Amino acid sequence: MSNTERTAADVMIDIIHQQGVDYIFGLPGGAAIPMFDALVQSPIELVLTRHEQGAAHMADGYARASGKPGVVLVTSGPGATNTITGLLTAHMDSVPIVVICGQQTTGNLGLDTFQEADISGITFPLVKHSYLVKNPQDLPRITKEAFHIASTGRPGPVIIDLPKDVSSSIIDENVDSSFSIPGYNNDPEPNPEDIAQAAAMISRSTKPVFLLGHGAIISGASKEIAEIVKKMQIPVVNTLLGKGIFPETHELHLGMPGMHGSAYANKALINADLIISVGARWDDRIAGNPDKFCPDALKIHIDIDPAEINKSIQVDCAIIGDARKVLDKMYSLLKPADTEKWLKQVARWKRDYPLKYKKEGKLKAQHVIEEMAQLAGPDAIITTDVGQHQMWAAQFCLTEKPNHWISSGGAGTMGFGFPSAIGAALADRSRTVVAVVGDGGFQMTLCELATAFNLKLPIKILLINNNYLGMVRQWQSMFYENRLSGVDLVGNPDFVRLASAYGCKGFRLKRSADVKKVLTAAMEYNDGPCIIDAEVAQQDDVFPMVPAGATLDNMLLEPPKYKLDKPEGST
Amino acid sequence: MKNSQHTISLLVCNRPGALIRIALVFARRGFNIDSLVVSESKDPLYSRMNIVATGDTKTLQLMLNQLNKLIDVVHAKDYSDTDVIQKELALIKVECNDNNRTAILQIADAFKCRNVDISDSTMTFQVTGKSSKIDAVRKMFESYNVLEIVRTGKILMARGDEETA
Numbered sequence: 001m002s003n004t005e006r007t008a009a010d011v012m013i014d015i016i017h018q019q020g021v022d023y024i025f026g027l028p029g030g031a032a033i034p035m036f037d038a039l040v041q042s043p044i045e046l047v048l049t050r051h052e053q054g055a056a057h058m059a060d061g062y063a064r065a066s067g068k069p070g071v072v073l074v075t076s077g078p079g080a081t082n083t084i085t086g087l088l089t090a091h092m093d094s095v096p097i098v099v100i101c102g103q104q105t106t107g108n109l110g111l112d113t114f115q116e117a118d119i120s121g122i123t124f125p126l127v128k129h130s131y132l133v134k135n136p137q138d139l140p141r142i143t144k145e146a147f148h149i150a151s152t153g154r155p156g157p158v159i160i161d162l163p164k165d166v167s168s169s170i171i172d173e174n175v176d177s178s179f180s181i182p183g184y185n186n187d188p189e190p191n192p193e194d195i196a197q198a199a200a201m202i203s204r205s206t207k208p209v210f211l212l213g214h215g216a217i218i219s220g221a222s223k224e225i226a227e228i229v230k231k232m233q234i235p236v237v238n239t240l241l242g243k244g245i246f247p248e249t250h251e252l253h254l255g256m257p258g259m260h261g262s263a264y265a266n267k268a269l270i271n272a273d274l275i276i277s278v279g280a281r282w283d284d285r286i287a288g289n290p291d292k293f294c295p296d297a298l299k300i301h302i303d304i305d306p307a308e309i310n311k312s313i314q315v316d317c318a319i320i321g322d323a324r325k326v327l328d329k330m331y332s333l334l335k336p337a338d339t340e341k342w343l344k345q346v347a348r349w350k351r352d353y354p355l356k357y358k359k360e361g362k363l364k365a366q367h368v369i370e371e372m373a374q375l376a377g378p379d380a381i382i383t384t385d386v387g388q389h390q391m392w393a394a395q396f397c398l399t400e401k402p403n404h405w406i407s408s409g410g411a412g413t414m415g416f417g418f419p420s421a422i423g424a425a426l427a428d429r430s431r432t433v434v435a436v437v438g439d440g441g442f443q444m445t446l447c448e449l450a451t452a453f454n455l456k457l458p459i460k461i462l463l464i465n466n467n468y469l470g471m472v473r474q475w476q477s478m479f480y481e482n483r484l485s486g487v488d489l490v491g492n493p494d495f496v497r498l499a500s501a502y503g504c505k506g507f508r509l510k511r512s513a514d515v516k517k518v519l520t521a522a523m524e525y526n527d528g529p530c531i532i533d534a535e536v537a538q539q540d541d542v543f544p545m546v547p548a549g550a551t552l553d554n555m556l557l558e559p560p561k562y563k564l565d566k567p568e569g570s571t
Numbered sequence: 572m573k574n575s576q577h578t579i580s581l582l583v584c585n586r587p588g589a590l591i592r593i594a595l596v597f598a599r600r601g602f603n604i605d606s607l608v609v610s611e612s613k614d615p616l617y618s619r620m621n622i623v624a625t626g627d628t629k630t631l632q633l634m635l636n637q638l639n640k641l642i643d644v645v646h647a648k649d650y651s652d653t654d655v656i657q658k659e660l661a662l663i664k665v666e667c668n669d670n671n672r673t674a675i676l677q678i679a680d681a682f683k684c685r686n687v688d689i690s691d692s693t694m695t696f697q698v699t700g701k702s703s704k705i706d707a708v709r710k711m712f713e714s715y716n717v718l719e720i721v722r723t724g725k726i727l728m729a730r731g732d733e734e735t736a
Contacts, residue, residue, distance in 0.1 A: 120588060124595055129642040130588065149642060183584060183645040307636035 008136040009038040009167040012100075015143045015177070016044065021071050023047050023062060023426055025055035029075020031115060032102030034167040036073070047426070047455070050447035052079055054419040056086020057445065059097045061420030064406045065381055066427035069096040069151045076102045077115030080122075080161075085413055087126040087157045092410025093241060094214060096155035098146050105165040106134055120161050128156030136169035140177035148179070153186030154305040155218060188304065190321030190329065198276070198300045198317045199333035205274035205298075207342045208234045211257070211286075214241035214409070215279015215303060216323045217402045222246070224327035225278065231331070233339045235346050237265040239280045241409040244399035252343070254350060258286035259546045260391040263353035266544070266552040268346055269294055276300045279323045282313040283410070284548075284569065292551045302326050353557065355395050362537035363512050365464045366392050371515050372434055372462050372532075373397035375523050380432035381406060381424045385417030385441030387471040389464035391542045393436045412571075415444030418461060422448060425457040432460070432523070439465040439492055449502040449529060458526040463495055466538045474541045478559075479566050495533040505530035572627035576605065578657070580727055580736045581620040581638065582612065582645040589643040593620065596637045602626040606724030617645065619735070621726050623702075648736035650727055655735070660723045661705045662687070664695045666716040675715055682708045693718060 013035070016024070025047045028036045039046050049055040052074045059070025074080055080101035090097045103109070104116045120130045129149050131142050142160060150158040202208060216225065225246055229236060236246045237257045246253060255262035257269050269275060275297045280286075282301075287293040290312045299315040301308070302323050309318040319326050357366040369392050373382065378400040384390040384407040399405040406424055408416040421435035442463055452459055473487040496506030505525050509518045509532055522532045545556045548569025583589045590609065597604050605623040612619045624631075631649060638647035663684075667675050675694060679686060682704065684696035698708050702725050709720060729735040 121591070124588075124592055125599065132587065181642060184642050305640065307633070307640045309636070311633060311636075 005170050006173055007034055007038065007167065008139040008169050008171045009034040011171060011173055012139050012143050012167070013038040013042045013044065015140055016071060016147075017042060019147045020068050024071045024073050025049055025058040025062075025423070026073035027052055027055060027075070027079060029079045029102060029115065031076035031104060031164045032073060032079070034164060035100065035102065035162070047422075047451065049419070049451050051445065052082030053085050053415065054422075054445050054448040054451065056083040056097065056099065057089065057413075057416050057419035058423035058426075058448075058451075059099075060086060060090050060095050060416075061383060061406055061423030062427050063090075063095050063097055063423070064420070065403055065424035067403065069098055069147055070423060072097060072099040074099070074101055075115065076104055076119070077117045079115070080119040081117055084123065084126065085415070087123055087159070089408050089411040089413045089416060090157040091126050091128070093408065094155050094218060095157070096150040097157045098150050098160065099157060100160045100162055102167070103132070103161045103163040106163045107165070109163065119159065123159055126157070127159050130159040130161065132161040133163065133166050136166045136171045137175050139166065139171070140175055141179050144177055145179045145181065149181070149184065153184070154215070187322060188306070188320050190319050190326045192329070194317060194319040195326060195330050196333060198302075198319055199330050201274060201298060201300060201317060202232060202234075202276060203335040203337055206338055207271060207273040208232070208339065209268050209272040209275050210234050210236045210246075211269070211275050211277045211280050212236060212238040212242040212245045213278065213280025214239065216242060216245045217279070219279060219304070219323040219325075220402070221278065221324040221327055222402055224324055224331065228327060228331060228334065232334055232336055233343060234276070235268055235343065237261070237268060239283065239286060239409070240394055240407060242280060243394065243405040244402045247400045248398040249400065251347075254346065255355075256394055257552070258283075259288075259548070260395070260542050260544065261286070262355055262395065263544050263555060263557055264346065264349035266546070266555050267349045267353070269297070270552050271345070272297045274298045274300070276302070277315075278302045278327070279304075281308045281311070284312065287313055288546060288551050288569065289549055294552070360512055363510060363515070363535060365389055365466070365534070365536040365540060366396050367512060368462065368464065368509065368515055368519070368534045368536065369393050369436060370396040372436070372460070372519050375519050376432050376434050376460070378404070380404070380434055381421075383407065383417050383421040383424055383433065383435045385435075385437040386412045386414050387438045387441060387469070388474065388540070388542050389436050389438045389470070392464075397436075414441035416441070418442060418459075419445050419448045421459045421461075422452050422455070422457060425459055426455070429457075433457070434460045434462055436462045436464065438470060439463060439467060439489055439495075440469045443492075446498070449499070449504055452529040453503045456528045459529045460522050461529060461531045463531055463533050464536055465492070465495065465533055466536050466540070467492055468538060471542070477539075478541070479547070479564050481563070495531050499531040504528055507532045509534040572629055574625055574627055575651075576623060576625050577631050577649055577651045578725060578727060579622045579624065579635070579638075579647060579649050581622070581647040582736060583618050583620055584643040584645070585611065585616055585618045586643060589618070592641050592643060593622075593638060596634055596641070597622075597624060600626070600630055600634055602630065602634065606722070608724040608726050621724065623725050646736045654730065656728045656730060657701055657725055658699055658727075659702045659705055659725050660697065660699045661709075662695060662697055662719075662721045663709060663712055663717060664688075664693055664719040665712045666692060666718050667694050668692065671715055675712070678708075678711045682711070684708060
C-alpha cells in the first residue's frame with residue numbers, strides 16, 4: 001500500500017502513538033479488523049486479552065500507574081458491551097482511558113445487524129464523552145479530541161464508536177485535525193478571594209485535618225501538600241484512592257477514615273474544627289449520613305470539578321481549580337496557628353487505638369498482606385480487588401508515593417485487581433507489582449492469567465482465600481443474624497493447580513509460621529506470574545467498621561456483643 | 572424540599588447525542604421535563620435549548636453543574652427568577668356552533684388570538700405570549716369544550732444587550 005493510500009484506521013493509530021501510548025489492550029472481531037490491521041505495522045504493542053473487561057481494567061491500571069491514558073480496542077456488539085464494567089470503574093475513579101469500539105457499517109446502523117449494539121447510547125451515563133464517527137475525515141480530529149478530554153481536567157473514560165466502513169476508508173493524511181471545544185474548561189482559574197478565605201480559615205484553626213483524595217494525586221500535589229503540612233503542622237487522612245499522596249509512615253499521617261478506616265482517622269475527623277478536602281469528594285464511604293457528618297467542623301473543598309462542590313456535603317469555602325496550583329498559591333498566605341495540643345491528642349489516639357491482629361493461630365489475611373507489603377517495599381505497586389482483602393490491604397499496606405496504590409474505589413469492581421496489575425506492570429516493567437485479590441473477585445477475570453503468562457510479567461497474585469464472598473458474609477453475620485445466603489464459594493478450584501494449568505507458578509500458604517518463607521519464595525520467582533494461595537481464617541471480619549449510613553462516632557472497633565440493627569445505608 | 576418550576580436556557584453544540592446527554596441529567600435525578608424547545612442558534616454549529624422542569628431548587632443547582640460539565644454544553648443557566656423575554660405559542664381548537672361562535676370570538680379577540688382555521692363545528696386559534704397568558708386563554712375556552720391543544724413550550728431571551736446563556 002503506498003503512503004498516499006492510508007486508511008482512517010492507519011492514521012488513527014499513528015495519532016494514538018503520538019500521544020505517547022505504548023500499548024493497546026484488546027480483543028478483535030469483524031467490525032474492528034481494520035484497526036487491528038493498522039496495528040500490524042505500528043510500533044504500538046497489542047496486548048491480546050482473553051476478555052474485553054480485562055482489557056478495560058488493564059488500560060485503567062496502566063493509566064493509573066503511568067499517568068498516561070490507557071487505550072482499549074474491541075469489536076462491536078458484545079465486544080463493546082463487555083467493556084462497560086471497566087468504563088464505570090474508570091468513570092467513578094476519574095481515570096483516563098480511551099475505548100475504541102468497532103461498529104457495523106454506517107448503512108447498517110439501527111437495523112439490528114450482526115453484532116450491532118448502540119454502544120454510545122448504552123454508555124452515555126458511564127463516560128466523560130463519546131463519539132460515533134460517521135465521516136472518516138473527522139477521525140483524526142476526534143482521536144485528538146478524545147485523548148485531550150480523557151486526560152485533562154477531571155480525567156475520565158472516552159468512547160469512540162467506529163463503523164467499519166469509516167475505519168477502512170482511504171483518507172487524506174493531511175486533513176485538518178485541529179479542534180475547539182468551547183464547552184470544556186479543563187483548567188478553571190481558582191478565585192484568589194476563595195484561596196485567601198481558605199488560607200485565613202486554616203490559619204485560624206487549632207484542630208485542622210487534611211482529607212486527601214485521588215484528585216490530589218491526579219494533580220500531582222504531593223510536594224505542595226508536604227510543604228503545607230510541615231509549615232502548618234496539620235494531621236493528614238487520605239481516602240482509599242488518596243493513598244500515597246502523603247507518606248503513610250509519616251507521624252502526622254492517620255491512615256484512612258470512613259467505614260473501615262482507622263479509629264484515629266475517624267476520631268480526628270469527628271473532633272476537628274476544620275476539614276480541608278483536597279480532591280476528595282466526601283464519598284458516602286467516608287461521610288456516611290451527609291446531614292450528620294462532622295457538623296462542628298468548618299469545611300473547605302478544593303476540586304477541579306465544580307459539580308462536586310456541595311454535592312453531598314455543604315462546605316464553608318470552595319475553591320474550584322487544580323489542587324497543585326491552588327495549594328501553591330495558598331502557601332504564602334498561611335500563618336501557622338497553635339495546633340500543638342491537637343497534635344498531642346491525635347498522637348494519643350494513634351497510640352491508643354492501633355490497627356491490630358494476631359500473628360499466631362489460624363492464618364490471618366492481615367498478617368499475609370502486611371508481610372507482603374514489607375517484602376515488596378515502597379517502590380512496589382499494589383493493586384487490589386474489592387472486598388475484605390481490599391480493606392485489609394488499605395489498612396496494612398503503607399503507601400509512600402503517589403500512583404503506587406491501584407484499587408477500584410467508586411465502583412467497587414470485583415475482578416479489577418488482577419487485570420489492573422497487568423496494566424500497571426506494563427507501565428514500568430522494572431517495578432514489582434502485587435495484586436491482592438479475593439477468591440471471589442479473582443475468579444471473575446482470572447482468564448487473564450494467559451495474558452500475563454504470555455507477557456512474562458512477574459506479577460505476584462496474593463490470593464486471600466477464605467472460600468467466601470467475605471464482605472457480604474460479614475454483613476450477613478453482623479446485621480442479618482448470620483443467615484448466610486449466596487456467600488459460600490463451594491466449588492473453588494485448587495488455585496495452585498490452576499496456576500500450573502496456565503503455565504504459572506503456584507504457592508500454597510496455610511500456616512502463620514510459613515508466611516515469610518512462602519512470600520519470599522514468591523518474591524524471588526520472576527519468570528512470570530505466580531499465585532500465592534493464602535488459605536486464611538474463614539470467619540474474620542474487618543474492623544473498625546462504621547455501619548453504612550451511620551455517623552463516624554458509631555464506629556465498631558471489634559465484633560459487637562449485641563445484636564445490630566440493619567444498616568440505613570444501601571451498601 | 573419544595574418542588575417548583577424552573578426555566579433553563581442552554582447553548583449546546585449542534586451534534587447528535589447532545590440532547591440525550593442533557594435529558595439523562597434530568598432523568599437520573601428524577602426531574603420531570605415539562606417542556607423542551609431546541610432550535611438552531613445564530614451560528615449553525617450551536618443550538619439553543621429551553622427547558623422547563625419541575626423539582627427542588629437544591630437538586631436543580633446540582634443539575635446545572637452537571638449540565639455545564641457536559642462537553643457539548645457551552646453554558647446552562649437558570650432564568651427562573653430573572654426578568655427576560657418569555658414567549659410560548661399554542662394552537663387551540665374549540666368546539667363551536669352558531670349560538671356561541673360570537674362569544675368565542677370575543678374571548679379570542681380579548682386575548683389577541685389569531686383565528687387560523689374555521690369549520691362548521693370548530694374554530695382553531697393561534698395564541699402567543701407568556702405561558703400564563705396561554706393558560707388563561709385555555710381556561711376561558713374550557714367552558715366551550717377545547718377539542719385539542721398543542722403548545723410549543725417556553726422560549727426565552729435576555730433583554731437589552733445582554734446575551735442569553
